[in-house]
Amino acid sequence: MADMGKILYVDRDKDIRELVSEVTGKDFKFELLGSENLEKAEDILKGEGISGMIIDEQISKQKELLDFIEKAKGRYPSLSIAVLFAAVDMVLESEFRDALKKQGVRVVAKTEALRYEKIGELLKWCVSQKMGG
Numbered sequence: 001m002a003d004m005g006k007i008l009y010v011d012r013d014k015d016i017r018e019l020v021s022e023v024t025g026k027d028f029k030f031e032l033l034g035s036e037n038l039e040k041a042e043d044i045l046k047g048e049g050i051s052g053m054i055i056d057e058q059i060s061k062q063k064e065l066l067d068f069i070e071k072a073k074g075r076y077p078s079l080s081i082a083v084l085f086a087a088v089d090m091v092l093e094s095e096f097r098d099a100l101k102k103q104g105v106r107v108v109a110k111t112e113a114l115r116y117e118k119i120g121e122l123l124k125w126c127v128s129q130k131m132g133g
Helices: 014-028 038-047 062-075 087-092 094-102 116-126
Strands: 006-010 031-035 052-056 080-085 106-109
Touching: 006 014, 006 038, 014 031, 014 116, 031 038, 038 052, 038 062, 052 062, 052 116, 062 080, 062 094, 080 116, 094 106
Parallel strands: 006 031, 006 052, 052 080, 080 106
Antiparallel strands: none
């Protein structure tokens, strides 16, 4: 199967980034670029043809994450972005989730999204639109 696109995965947890990268490349044929923070993610986004981005919502403060997404969407309007929430945060952070959705961001429960059966679906969604340049 040919490479279907590059996805930027932003998560502080190196083990999770490596696990997702391994599954992504081996089983789903996507190239996954990992970043442990938003600053590095911004540098990668500027230099790579990213099709989609998955971000752990715990990567930064809510305001910083919203600013980062607004900047990314301003530069690349068709960029597909998913933000992963812990299950408890899905309930507690409704105002933040609503702000993300207004930016066109897909909000997903992390425990559900990273299940093997579901990760392919999320990856395919991420590359469903090509990033404008």
